[in-house]
Amino acid sequence: MSISEITQQLLAAKQSKGLSFADLEQIIHRDEVWIAALFYRQASASEEEAQKLTQALGLGKEIAEKLTEYPVKGNSSIVPTDPLIYRFYEIMQVYGMPIKEVIQEKFGDGIMSAIDFTLDIEKEEDPKGDRVKVIMSGKFLPYKKW
Amino acid sequence: MSISEITQQLLAAKQSKGLSFADLEQIIHRDEVWIAALFYRQASASEEEAQKLTQALGLGKEIAEKLTEYPVKGNSSIVPTDPLIYRFYEIMQVYGMPIKEVIQEKFGDGIMSAIDFTLDIEKEEDPKGDRVKVIMSGKFLPYKKW
Amino acid sequence: MSISEITQQLLAAKQSKGLSFADLEQIIHRDEVWIAALFYRQASASEEEAQKLTQALGLGKEIAEKLTEYPVKGNSSIVPTDPLIYRFYEIMQVYGMPIKEVIQEKFGDGIMSAIDFTLDIEKEEDPKGDRVKVIMSGKFLPYKKW
Amino acid sequence: MSISEITQQLLAAKQSKGLSFADLEQIIHRDEVWIAALFYRQASASEEEAQKLTQALGLGKEIAEKLTEYPVKGNSSIVPTDPLIYRFYEIMQVYGMPIKEVIQEKFGDGIMSAIDFTLDIEKEEDPKGDRVKVIMSGKFLPYKKW
Amino acid sequence: MSISEITQQLLAAKQSKGLSFADLEQIIHRDEVWIAALFYRQASASEEEAQKLTQALGLGKEIAEKLTEYPVKGNSSIVPTDPLIYRFYEIMQVYGMPIKEVIQEKFGDGIMSAIDFTLDIEKEEDPKGDRVKVIMSGKFLPYKKW
Amino acid sequence: MSISEITQQLLAAKQSKGLSFADLEQIIHRDEVWIAALFYRQASASEEEAQKLTQALGLGKEIAEKLTEYPVKGNSSIVPTDPLIYRFYEIMQVYGMPIKEVIQEKFGDGIMSAIDFTLDIEKEEDPKGDRVKVIMSGKFLPYKKW
Amino acid sequence: MSISEITQQLLAAKQSKGLSFADLEQIIHRDEVWIAALFYRQASASEEEAQKLTQALGLGKEIAEKLTEYPVKGNSSIVPTDPLIYRFYEIMQVYGMPIKEVIQEKFGDGIMSAIDFTLDIEKEEDPKGDRVKVIMSGKFLPYKKW
Amino acid sequence: MSISEITQQLLAAKQSKGLSFADLEQIIHRDEVWIAALFYRQASASEEEAQKLTQALGLGKEIAEKLTEYPVKGNSSIVPTDPLIYRFYEIMQVYGMPIKEVIQEKFGDGIMSAIDFTLDIEKEEDPKGDRVKVIMSGKFLPYKKW
Amino acid sequence: MSISEITQQLLAAKQSKGLSFADLEQIIHRDEVWIAALFYRQASASEEEAQKLTQALGLGKEIAEKLTEYPVKGNSSIVPTDPLIYRFYEIMQVYGMPIKEVIQEKFGDGIMSAIDFTLDIEKEEDPKGDRVKVIMSGKFLPYKKW
Amino acid sequence: MSISEITQQLLAAKQSKGLSFADLEQIIHRDEVWIAALFYRQASASEEEAQKLTQALGLGKEIAEKLTEYPVKGNSSIVPTDPLIYRFYEIMQVYGMPIKEVIQEKFGDGIMSAIDFTLDIEKEEDPKGDRVKVIMSGKFLPYKKW
Missing domain, CATH: 1.10.260.40 (lambda repressor-like DNA-binding domains)
Known part of the structure; x- marks a missing residue:
């Protein structure tokens, strides 16, 4: 890339x-x-x-x-090869459906917005090895019926 | 799927x-x-x-x-079509490199583990529309040199 | 399919x-x-x-x-082969960037929601050949800054 | 791109x-x-x-x-990564078959032309959030039998 | 297939x-x-x-x-492997741009319809080896300006 | 391209x-x-x-x-995005198998050559809209048995 | 497969x-x-x-x-995974252009037919390890000009 | 390419x-x-x-x-578009499994090496049309058991 | 899978x-x-x-x-999704070229055979966390010149 | 590449x-x-x-x-074409699932790290042909439950 x-x-x-x-x-x-x-x-x-x-x-x-300027967004290959970025792809592969189940159980049929969305990264110090904490917060958007 | x-x-x-x-x-x-x-x-x-x-x-x-039993993991198509799951793919596409920059600045060269890893989902009530909060916590793994 | x-x-x-x-x-x-x-x-x-x-x-x-039940959504191959559906793929290929320019000029940096979204199909009678009218209406979602 | x-x-x-x-x-x-x-x-x-x-x-x-000059048309990657453009891909993924059913019910076996075609974008002001209105109008082309 | x-x-x-x-x-x-x-x-x-x-x-x-019933059309893999069908893919690969040039020179900016379309196959007897004649006839559709 | x-x-x-x-x-x-x-x-x-x-x-x-010079041939992406060229891809998708059936019925097991091959384009004037006529003629090559 | x-x-x-x-x-x-x-x-x-x-x-x-019956031919995935078959894919990857150069030098602009074609496999005994001999013979087809 | x-x-x-x-x-x-x-x-x-x-x-x-210098090898797209090179891809598609069967019958479980390998091209003159003869010779490598 | x-x-x-x-x-x-x-x-x-x-x-x-029976080999999708197997894909992505450099420096132009090949897995106990040891041994095959 | x-x-x-x-x-x-x-x-x-x-x-x-600088990692095409590198892809294709079984039997549900990881290459002299020895050592990471 x-x-x-x-x-x-x-x-x-x-x-x-x-x-x-x-x-x-x-x-x-x-x-x-x-x-x-x-x-x-x-x-x-x-x-x-x-x-x-x-x-x-x-x-x-x-x-x-x-x-x-408003950019054309998205800047990775289809399946990213960089190990740090790939792990997020893997999380989607492995936990995508479970996340869907739990969000739907809590909110109904809809999605978490990736536009009305924030993402924070924090360092959690831990004697067994520091941890990366990623906090995403996206507005729940229920499917509109018409 | x-x-x-x-x-x-x-x-x-x-x-x-x-x-x-x-x-x-x-x-x-x-x-x-x-x-x-x-x-x-x-x-x-x-x-x-x-x-x-x-x-x-x-x-x-x-x-x-x-x-x-220990399963064969990963259960999505290469680019997921379900809108809820796709948004996580989009987050990786749009914010993958920025996340990489910030994690590396805080921790050095390495990755967030997707194995020594937890993921929580919470509902944030908000008068402008409830929000989905996703908290990921993964051990930072520095690249070993040899 | x-x-x-x-x-x-x-x-x-x-x-x-x-x-x-x-x-x-x-x-x-x-x-x-x-x-x-x-x-x-x-x-x-x-x-x-x-x-x-x-x-x-x-x-x-x-x-x-x-x-x-809340379904797993998306039901086409990556590039659809059915001619009727392909034409919508073609519209995205040919007019995707122009649509982006015009929406951004009218609304700013953001997207048209495909969730808070409606789609109507009408038949326009026309002596030169009837026309298909497709009306999409999606909430504009501005990119949140954080 | x-x-x-x-x-x-x-x-x-x-x-x-x-x-x-x-x-x-x-x-x-x-x-x-x-x-x-x-x-x-x-x-x-x-x-x-x-x-x-x-x-x-x-x-x-x-x-x-x-x-x-008559251009070589089409200017997106196979699956677009820009969120604004992707939403139109998603609409095709999710609503492609339903649109096909309704067009066929109204018109018979055929397609909406993407050539004898117009596309307008309007801003619908709405107190709950402005809406993007996209109006497509394409000539219906019935399949010729021979 | x-x-x-x-x-x-x-x-x-x-x-x-x-x-x-x-x-x-x-x-x-x-x-x-x-x-x-x-x-x-x-x-x-x-x-x-x-x-x-x-x-x-x-x-x-x-x-x-x-x-x-009106079928979902298209029945080949992305690049067909059957040699007879592949040759038509190859013709598109090799002669696609030249065909585009000549059609545009004769007709202007537009396409040959694949819907208002007929296709005939004839056998041309030839002492040096019989020939397959494929005659396609599609309505020319000029790009509508709006 | x-x-x-x-x-x-x-x-x-x-x-x-x-x-x-x-x-x-x-x-x-x-x-x-x-x-x-x-x-x-x-x-x-x-x-x-x-x-x-x-x-x-x-x-x-x-x-x-x-x-x-003898060129390296083939100059399109895998699935062409230009509408004029795509229609030929669509013809192969939709009519590939039917063409195979009819050629085999007339000639036996084999293919139409794309090398010992000619392709002409004619303009058919028609009050309902001019038509593009594409005439392909390829030598039939029967499968050799050995 | x-x-x-x-x-x-x-x-x-x-x-x-x-x-x-x-x-x-x-x-x-x-x-x-x-x-x-x-x-x-x-x-x-x-x-x-x-x-x-x-x-x-x-x-x-x-x-x-x-x-x-005349079969629909081609029975491998796009890039074959079986090592024996993959080696033929590799030969095409590595020696494809060199083969093209030498055939064109000997015959002119054209191809080796894969239809008017035979393929034999022989075992060559060799004290350093037996060898697989694959002999392909295909009619040269010069590009027809028209 | x-x-x-x-x-x-x-x-x-x-x-x-x-x-x-x-x-x-x-x-x-x-x-x-x-x-x-x-x-x-x-x-x-x-x-x-x-x-x-x-x-x-x-x-x-x-x-x-x-x-x-020792090069990075392989110089074709995944599915080659040049007709001369494609025919070798087609041979692998159509005759890959049959070749595998015959090699295994003659030699056992293993492969033909593409490294301890030679490839010759000869012109066979033939009144019905000259033929391209391709002779491959690769060492048979039996699968090692351990 | x-x-x-x-x-x-x-x-x-x-x-x-x-x-x-x-x-x-x-x-x-x-x-x-x-x-x-x-x-x-x-x-x-x-x-x-x-x-x-x-x-x-x-x-x-x-x-x-x-x-x-001699099997048709290879049993993963193109890019494996299972995290354990993916890591081997990642090793090839990240260390493929470095491995090539070092093998060529030690052996010359050629490859490590994956056929005349053994693979062992051992458990290395380690107080900081046990380690997986994978030992591959493949015959070096120099490129034959002809 | x-x-x-x-x-x-x-x-x-x-x-x-x-x-x-x-x-x-x-x-x-x-x-x-x-x-x-x-x-x-x-x-x-x-x-x-x-x-x-x-x-x-x-x-x-x-x-x-x-x-x-901390690089963006991964430098091969999806399926590598260079024969030396491809053999590692083939090892993953052929031995991926068996490796998974044996690692899981020895260690439980988890993976071999590709980050806390070393890779050595040795030359094993052998009268029947020298051998490439590749020794990988990666920390075992058990799946965390939460």
Whole structure:
């Protein structure tokens, strides 16, 4: 998977400034995951957000403008080969139907929105080995009948 | 996607007994999602768990034995067509790389385990529409160098 | 594409009763397309809807119960081969990006929901050849920032 | 999905002129969706249309000439990953067979043309959330017997 | 590729009656290719056509009724493996773009309909080896602008 | 599908000279479809043919030499997305097996050659809409037994 | 890959009679590979060949009749997984273009027929390990120009 | 399928020197097919072979060095579209299982090596049309038991 | 992935006899992995091995005979979904090229045979968590030049 | 499969310095396979490792920095075509399920980690032909229940 030029520029600027996504969170008041999504052109910024971000990164107006565009989303191959990303594919393969059963039991026929949606990542320290905590929250959308 | 016979029998028994996955959670002291995974033969039970579960569902020994077998896992088509399950595929497509960036920033080069892993589903009541909360917790596994 | 047994039973009953989907619309007060979706197990009925429908079709309780279950949705091959269905795939291929541009211009960054969604089919009589009119209406869902 | 150079030039010119597709609709008297399709080289313009359009956008003759060429159409991956476009794929997956049933009941054995075809997008204001309305109109083509 | 039961019954009846598709052409006054398409459930017959055909083949009412249903069409794998059918795939691969150029030069931007369409097969006797002649005739459909 | 540079040069020269494929047919005494196939590097010319053609188009020796090379053939994606070309894929999907039946009935077990093969395109004027006539003629090749 | 019932019956009969394909070669005077192709329904027999073969195998008329039918050919998955068959796929992957170069140098633009084609398998004894010799002979078919 | 730069240089040099693969066979005492495989970077040369070959072709040291590298092999799409190469895919599709049966009958459970392997191409002159003879010879490798 | 009937019978017999693959290793003097491969019909037994094995498992002659047949091998989907098996696919994805480099550096241009091949699995006890040790040993096969 | 520029630079430097991966093993005290993985950007180095390695290879700081980045992993096509790499795919196809059975019998329900994982390659000299020995060692990860 090739990484687009703008993503590379953003990542390089972030590295040379010695900033983490958590630092950027403090600057533009958006979650670090959402900012990473913006870097990978999976989200679009407001003009203000784009300005603050590019200023912090020492990047120009052209980048700021680009970040406000609505991107064509989705950036993986059909089955991802990177092990970190594949594990999320595997979770869908193995736990997809069980998740469907439990959501439907709790909410009825419908889905969890991936648009009215947030995703947080936390580090759980654990003596047996730290754990990655991923918290997704999506609005339940019941099927409309007509 | 065809649903295997044993899964159908388990679901039918659960429905005729009027039990929810949450009820079963009380009986065998395992999370409702894990139990749903067991129903879909994506997990294996201990003999004791299998016995308690089949007793509660009014099912026989043969089913109990089957539930202790180690299954061949994964039960979706390559790209799932069911909208509820597809949304998790979409999350991987759209947020896969951003998640990778943030996990690596917090933990280093490695992955979130999908084996030493738990997944919970909660209902967040919200006046603007209830939300589905999915909490994943997987052990971070750093790449071993050798 | 094999058609599931329950769908075949519903279609056979409808044919032997000489009922059209439009007739069924009068009986259960749901749109004919939604009823056809129910026949193909792409939607789930309330108990009342299921009862009215199976009564009208002269079918038993077992079918009624099945119709209230939440189905695993999606019933086409990856690229459909049936010419009528393929044309909708072609519309997505040819007009997908233009539609995206226009929706985004009118609404911002987001999607048209396929869940909070209705679809109507009308016949437009035309001396040069009748026309099929398909009207889709889906709630606009703006991307949540977090 | 990479966007071709001519499309990028057209979109950039439109943005710098501060024109919407709706504005262009006023200038060349074609629907905004059709114009967006022209931008993405999914449709071909007459010389007059091409001239008017490029003049409005401040672009040269070479672009005008290109717009009159008959393009190789179709510009998505097999299963689109962009969420906005995917929803139309999902509609085909979920409602394809029901749509087929209802069209056939109203018209007989045949298809809705995707060539003698128009597509409009409207914004329906709604207090519960605005809705996207997509109206397709395609000539019904009955299967010829021979 | 498995051949459906009804197709097998029709082919078996045709063989036991010693009838060719050309003979059936004389009986129902439809082209032999169209009749073969009907056998493979790629076309639908009128009640009269179905009756004549099943009578000639010594088959019952149930088959006749089935033949009037509007089928789900398309019956090959994505890339066909049978050499006779593959050659038509190869013709599309090798001559697809050249055909597009020539049709567009003669007709403008549009397509040859595969619905308002006929296909004949003739045997051309030739001392250097007989030739298969396939004549397709489809209505030209110009792209509608809107 | 990207169009190779040599094809683009040939098409551009043809356009600037105001020549149709039918005009070129007069010049090199080969069918217009074959010439279009040569343009798309799906066929190879003799030196004489290449010379005449490039002369007519005002192109140099290098192009002429290239046209005599034996190309790697096949230039579409697995399932073509361009509607004009897709219709030929659809014809193979829908009428593949019927064509196989009729050819085998007339000729025995074997295939229509796609190598000892010609393809003509004619315009049939028709008050109800002009028709595209495609005439394929391929040598029948019976399966050799050994 | 599932093996069809008729193939299984033929192979079982061959085994119970203790006959090799080489023995059958003596009986019906066709090459052992062709006979194996007939077993796998990739070739069709004359009535006389079918009779001799089924007699030798102690099988009935029904099988004989089936063997004279013209089969739908091709019986592997897209990329074969069986190692013996895969090696032929690998040969095509690795040596496909080199073979093309050498055939074209010797014969011009065209192909080796896979229809007017024979294939023999011989055992070459060799002290360093016996060798499999596969001899293919296919008529060269030059591309027809038209 | 794009042809790599080094292959293009080798083919161009060969053409400008007016050498056939058969001529090169005389010079480096390797089979013409193997040399063509070397051109397409599917085989690696010894330093001596590389030197002789590049000398004959008037090419420099850099090319010679490249030819001694061990290449990443395999250079076709999954299902090849070029008709000449496809026929070998078709042979595997149609005759794969029969070949497996006959090899196993002659040799036992194992495979024909595609590594300890040679492939020759000969022209068989024939008044009914010349024939391409392809002779493969691969060491039989019996499955090791352990 | 469905498990074939004979595999199910073998596994059921093994379980009811309370035998491990390691126990069977003692009885037929073949490695446990090879025996598991025999169970899954990926290897073929001698008559003596088949007899000993079926005797130990209390199974009949029919099974013994089946085990001596040479199977069609390969029993996974293209990309395996079972997490245990997928990890081996991932190892090939991530370490395939590095392995190629190191093998070529040590041995030259060639491959590790998967036929003249053994595979052992050992349990390495480790206080930080036991480890799976997989030892593959395959004959190096240098590319033959010809 | 294209080899990335950094990989090409590393391989070229290694060759011009006349260093083997085994030599590099002596310099940075990591296994030769791991170093090859680092070359192919499938692993990330510490700053110290990167410095030592680039120093030994005569490469600059920019390369050293790149080697400390956490790469997007996986670098093969879905089914690899290179014969050496394919054999590992084949091992997974043929021995995947047997390996699963034996690992589960020895360890219970879980997987061999591909992250807490090492892989060594040794040359076993053997008069009948040297053998490639591949030793994998991965931590066993039991499925967590929750």
